[in-house]
Amino acid sequence: MQRxxxxxxxxxxxxxxxxxxxxxxxLILRDIxxxxxxxxxxQASLGIxxxxxxxxxxxxxxxxxxxxxxxxxxxxRHEYVLTPRGVELCDALxxxxxxxxxxxxxxxxxxxLFRHRSCGATSHVTLHCSHCDQPxxxxxxxxxxxxxxxxxxxxx
Amino acid sequence: MQRxxxxxxxxxxxxxxxxxxxxxxxLILRDIxxxxxxxxxxQASLGIxxxxxxxxxxxxxxxxxxxxxxxxxxxxRHEYVLTPRGVELCDALxxxxxxxxxxxxxxxxxxxLFRHRSCGATSHVTLHCSHCDQPxxxxxxxxxxxxxxxxxxxxx
DNA sequence: ACCACTGAGTTCCCTGAGGGAACTCAGCTG
DNA sequence: CAGCTGAGTTCCCTCAGGGAACTCAGTGGT
Numbered sequence: 001m002q003r004x005x006x007x008x009x010x011x012x013x014x015x016x017x018x019x020x021x022x023x024x025x026x027l028i029l030r031d032i033x034x035x036x037x038x039x040x041x042x043q044a045s046l047g048i049x050x051x052x053x054x055x056x057x058x059x060x061x062x063x064x065x066x067x068x069x070x071x072x073x074x075x076x077r078h079e080y081v082l083t084p085r086g087v088e089l090c091d092a093l094x095x096x097x098x099x100x101x102x103x104x105x106x107x108x109x110x111x112x113l114f115r116h117r118s119c120g121a122t123s124h125v126t127l128h129c130s131h132c133d134q135p136x137x138x139x140x141x142x143x144x145x146x147x148x149x150x151x152x153x154x155x156x
Numbered sequence: 157m158q159r160x161x162x163x164x165x166x167x168x169x170x171x172x173x174x175x176x177x178x179x180x181x182x183l184i185l186r187d188i189x190x191x192x193x194x195x196x197x198x199q200a201s202l203g204i205x206x207x208x209x210x211x212x213x214x215x216x217x218x219x220x221x222x223x224x225x226x227x228x229x230x231x232x233r234h235e236y237v238l239t240p241r242g243v244e245l246c247d248a249l250x251x252x253x254x255x256x257x258x259x260x261x262x263x264x265x266x267x268x269l270f271r272h273r274s275c276g277a278t279s280h281v282t283l284h285c286s287h288c289d290q291p292x293x294x295x296x297x298x299x300x301x302x303x304x305x306x307x308x309x310x311x312x
Numbered sequence: 313a314c315c316a317c318t319g320a321g322t323t324c325c326c327t328g329a330g331g332g333a334a335c336t337c338a339g340c341t342g
Numbered sequence: 343c344a345g346c347t348g349a350g351t352t353c354c355c356t357c358a359g360g361g362a363a364c365t366c367a368g369t370g371g372t
Contacts, residue, residue: 004179004203004331010267012256013186013249019260021179023359027162030169034299039320049360054321075368077319085259090294091283092255093169095248100168103241104175109303111166117296121287127247128284131277138246140273143190147265179330195349205331210350231339233348315371322365329358336351342344 010150016092019063024048026093028056029082032066033090037079065089091125098124166306175219175245180204182249184212185238188222189246193235221245247281254280 007018020026027046036045043053057080060066065086070078082090094114101110101124113122129136163174176182183202192201199209213236216222221242226234238246250270257266257280269278285292 006179006183011183011186012253012261012266012268014183014256015260016252016256017182021177021182023162023177026169026173026177027167030167033294040318043320049362050321051323051361052359055359075319087295088255088258088293092248092251094283094294094297095251096172097168099244099248100170100172102244104171105168105304110168111302111304111306112168113300113302115298115300116285116287116290116292117298118290118292119285119288121285122300123285123287123292125283125292126286127250127281129272129275129277129279130282131272131279132275134272134274136272136274136279136281137244138189138250139243141250142271142273144269144271144278146267146269148261148267150267196347199349205333206350207332207352208330211330231348313372317370318368320366323363325361327358327360329356331356332354334352337349339347341346 010148019065020060020089022056022059024052025056025060026096028053028060029065029086029089030093032080032082032086033093037081038077042080060086094125095127166304172248175221176216178212178215180208181212181216182252184209184216185221185242185245186249188236188238188242189249193237194233198236216242250281251283 005018006014006021009015020029024046028042028048031042031045036042039050039053039057042048042057043050046053048056057066057068061068061080063085064083066080067083068078069081070076097112097114105111114124115122127136128134161174162170162177165171176185180202184198184204187198187201192198195206195209195213198204198213199206202209204212213222213224217224217236219241220239222236223239223242224234225237226232253268253270261267270280271278283292284290
């Protein structure tokens with residue numbers, strides 16, 4: 001956890017960052033998303049320190065991004081699964097992956113491909129407007145104060 | 157910078173994380189995106205330490221996410237602007253913001269609203285498939301090895 | 313009954329990154 | 343020429359991340 005707490009800032013990016021912004025968190029999410037669900041498997045797959053992995057998992061469960069799910073009593077064993085919140089966070093991972101594929105993949109090409117299950121094509125995500133369904137990207141957006149914005153001084 | 161380097165992993169999420177995964181980076185990007193461009197303004201707006209701010213800006217310029225742009229010689233003054241790469245990273249911020257709005261905004265509602273310039277509506281982004289244009293989210297995707305994936309052992 | 317093994321964490325110590333405040337430095341401004 | 347401003351540096355301190363070893367419950371093998 002970094003020194004400054006982002007969770008209290010009046011900014012949804014900062015708050016989201018507070019949840020998954022720590023080192024390793026998105027990679028843990030990615031692994032669980034693709035089916036690596038157990039502590040030791042995660043540790044081996046990521047090469048993360050066990051200490052940090054334990055910390056992150058507890059945090060992500062606290063944040064209701066993951067659920068700790070027993071798959072065996074006697075002995076007690078469990079695996080981590082994504083909650084609906086967690087699955088939606090993976091949407092953001094798809095966008096990050098797309099950016100990395102576009103700008104950082106070397107001559108080898110992208111390390112992973114994404115197949116859209118409903119149309120069967122290997123493709124990638126694009127951003128659209130929830131209202132008009134047309135493409136909508138950062139260059140096409142104005143940011144306005146919302147109801148949860150901090151009160152600001154009058155500028156008469 | 158965290159101890160482990162994510163940039164060398166064969167994973168576009170990890171590589172992207174290597175670029176903007178450090179604490180403060182996405183918030184710096186957000187600020188520049190909404191028009192805060194100068195060192196002192198950024199420092200004041202974020203409450204970040206000047207040391208860390210200087211480090212992050214240099215790093216983001218190195219990564220070609222930002223451009224250091226002089227707006228005055230004599231005295232030399234400059235401001236930071238987004239490169240095309242940087243603007244596309246802001247797409248990811250829109251998705252993070254959407255998640256935060258949906259799951260973390262309190263009773264006050266979202267701190268910011270996003271207006272789609274071309275249709276004028278206050279809306280948010282949704283993910284679509286680049287191939288069929290239909291909605292495409294993490295729950296609707298299969299992840300496959302790509303050309304840049306590490307060679308894996310035969311499993312005969 | 314005894315031993316090794318496995319999954320899932322803890323504990324301990326060391327190093328290095330983040331925070332804060334003060335300092336620098338060039339070029340205006342009054 | 344004293345002070346101000348933008349844009350960083352420098353210094354020091356603390357605490358989080360890394361690594362490896364340790365724990366602990368339950369199980370399977372002999």
